[in-house]
Amino acid sequence: MLMKTPRAWWTDEQWELVKQDHSTVVDKMANMIKEMLATRKAPAKTIPFAKLLLLIEKQRNDLEDYLAILRDEPSVLVYQVNSWLLSRPELVTDDRGRNLPPETDKHISCAIFEVVRGWIQKFAITSYMYNLTQMWDDPNTKSDYKRIILQEISNVLHFEYSRAQAHLIRHVQTGIGARCFRRVPNAYDEAGNPRVVMRVKPEELNGRDSLLQHMLRLCQPQTHASQAFQWVNKLDELYNSKPSCWKSLQQREMDALDELFWIVPLIEELSMVIALPPLSRKTGQLYINGSWELDYGLNKIRKEIDLQAFSVPLNKLLEPGMANEALTQLDDLVELHAGCKMDFFYHYVVQYCSAYYRARSQETKDIEQNEYPFTTAYCIAQGVDLKKYEENRSPAQTSASENEQTVNKPNKEQLQKLDANPAAKKVFSTLFEEPKAGASITWTAFISAMVAMGFDVKHGYCSLHTFVPSSNMPMMPILTVSQPPNHKIEGHLIPTLARQLKKAYGNFIPFG
Known part of the structure; x- marks a missing residue:
């Protein structure tokens, strides 16, 4: 599939990777695309x-x-x-x-x-x-x-x-x-x-x-x-x-x-x-x-x-x-x-x-x-x-x-793929359990929980942050989240973020 892709799509560096052994090139190219998606800064001179x-x-x-x-x-x-x-x-x-x-x-x-x-x-x-x-x-x-x-x-x-x-x-x-x-x-x-x-x-x-x-x-x-x-x-x-x-x-x-x-x-x-x-x-x-x-x-x-x-x-x-x-x-x-x-x-x-x-x-x-x-x-x-x-x-x-009917529900075997520390489990518990009045998660705690799960955090323009799945996870979508002005995830932001996480990583993040 990579070799059939038009040559104009790739930079010289990327084309060299394409010509390498196909058993390793897929992982390398996937990581490069993830990195590009995660970095929303000033554009480079040439972007495929x-x-x-x-x-x-x-x-x-x-x-x-x-x-x-x-x-x-x-x-x-x-x-x-x-x-x-x-x-x-x-x-x-x-x-x-x-x-x-x-x-x-x-x-x-x-x-x-x-x-x-x-x-x-x-x-x-x-x-x-x-x-x-x-x-x-x-x-x-x-x-x-x-x-x-x-x-x-x-x-x-x-x-x-x-x-x-x-x-x-x-x-x-x-x-x-x-x-x-x-x-x-x-x-x-x-x-x-x-x-x-x-x-x-x-x-x-x-x-x-x-x-x-x-x-x-x-x-x-x-x-x-x-x-x-x-x-x-x-x-x-x-x-x-x-x-x-x-x-x-x-x-x-x-x-x-x-x-x-x-x-x-x-x-x-x-x-x-x-x-x-x-x-x-x-x-x-x-x-x-x-x-x-x-x-x-x-x-x-x-x-x-x-x-x-x-x-x-x-x-x-x-x-x-x-x-x-x-x-x-x-x-x-x-x-x-x-x-x-x-x-x-x-x-x-x-x-x-x-x-x-x-x-x-x-x-x-x-x-x-x-x-x-x-x-x-x-x-x-x-x-x-x-x-x-x-x-x-x-x-x-x-x-x-x-939409979520198309997403496989997590089972115990799948949830073992990523382990969360106690602090991260508390964050995810707040997100995925029935919402309680006044529930709140600090932005710092959420970042720490995602890092603990193996996600790489990329800082985009101003408040935008992108979470890139770890290398031991399959090719999965990245998640872009905007940091709230008051540095707290609360109110309508809790169900919004919970639905986004569940749809993107439902088989890998333990829901409480």
């Missing part, structure tokens, strides 16, 4: 394209897993909904220091809708990104058509950057940077949200608050993806030199930063490997136009979604069965008004756009655009036709419990 494909695939799988956790863990859903409510632009003060009325109960249904849609969007974009990069690398793709696919890749990457940047702005303007933004009275954006602008210039904060200054730089609309990389690096340097200053960030702000820490280095690395073209507003807009059409249609039915019976007050979602009822009702209401569940709409756009480029890239003659009509609100209007996609069930509708 195959490795970047692995990074995109890992991100896609991680988002798929989180969608399942979101549906199965009420505490995770409550945290995400509460984060959305706390970051509403209505809470930003205007020039006179006034806020709009909170009306939290009224906005809970909309918040649930937006949280679910947001995570489905992220998964859809990453899935499409993976499909495109695979097509570009496919030897069956016509060489003269690769530049067309490359432009679509570039546009989708910048589209995801703009989404992640908007998400960061939303949380910074109601968090650490609240005093640096103002709401413009009686002004609204295309989605109907109050318009918010930055009231200070980041350079004015030079030397006073470096963290806030770098965050504001990333929030500036004129900071494009190619410029953001330098500010991501500056944040990383600040994190390593003054980690205490990060305690002023809230968890939701750190979550938003993590999204940029993924997409910005990826754009930088791809630009170096495949000469990524700049963003184009005229060509390579197929997926972006389709996504906008879909969002426009869904925005029209957003106000028709009423989930207050299951979610007011918000903690009602923590009661047995309430979160599941709320999400089921959300699916039913979207299907009632639009003809299909939300995740199938996004799944359709990904499949439609992927099929279009795949057909064009492998045909001997050009295919006219009108053979694949994409009209205004096409997905909403043709919702009934999307039923055929239920045969390939979208991951957004697959619960984590269903």
Whole structure:
């Protein structure tokens, strides 16, 4: 398999390994790929394209897993909904220091809708990104058509950057940077949200608050993806030199930063490997136009979604069965008004756009655009036709419990493969037993437990840490975890981390 891999995928050093005895090369190459995945620092001069494909695939799988956790863990859903409510632009003060009325109960249904849609969007974009990069690398793709696919890749990457940047702005303007933004009275954006602008210039904060200054730089609309990389690096340097200053960030702000820490280095690395073209507003807009059409249609039915019976007050979602009822009702209401569940709409756009480029890239003659009509609100209007996609069930509708059915349950023989010391067993016991009110694990204790189990810990950008399985474990996925600002794993982070560990290493880590 290694010898059939294109020579261009490997550096000279790696190619020498490939030509070695096959009995040893597999282990060596596996370790090199693991090392690359674990190191999310500034890109090297040359990075094999195959490795970047692995990074995109890992991100896609991680988002798929989180969608399942979101549906199965009420505490995770409550945290995400509460984060959305706390970051509403209505809470930003205007020039006179006034806020709009909170009306939290009224906005809970909309918040649930937006949280679910947001995570489905992220998964859809990453899935499409993976499909495109695979097509570009496919030897069956016509060489003269690769530049067309490359432009679509570039546009989708910048589209995801703009989404992640908007998400960061939303949380910074109601968090650490609240005093640096103002709401413009009686002004609204295309989605109907109050318009918010930055009231200070980041350079004015030079030397006073470096963290806030770098965050504001990333929030500036004129900071494009190619410029953001330098500010991501500056944040990383600040994190390593003054980690205490990060305690002023809230968890939701750190979550938003993590999204940029993924997409910005990826754009930088791809630009170096495949000469990524700049963003184009005229060509390579197929997926972006389709996504906008879909969002426009869904925005029209957003106000028709009423989930207050299951979610007011918000903690009602923590009661047995309430979160599941709320999400089921959300699916039913979207299907009632639009003809299909939300995740199938996004799944359709990904499949439609992927099929279009795949057909064009492998045909001997050009295919006219009108053979694949994409009209205004096409997905909403043709919702009934999307039923055929239920045969390939979208991951957004697959619960984590269903996913875990494919993972072998650990038995006593398997659990003996890795031994945990008493301190590590206490950590895993807290993670995997029934959650208790106020349960908490320090970040230091978690790191020590994973090291005791033989995992190698790699420090990525800022708070990101990657855990690489030990050499005596088979080729298994690595795990990326973000260190909480308060250095404690608690609340919604406990079930989230437990599900991630169980899915990745269920046969090797003793569950209490």
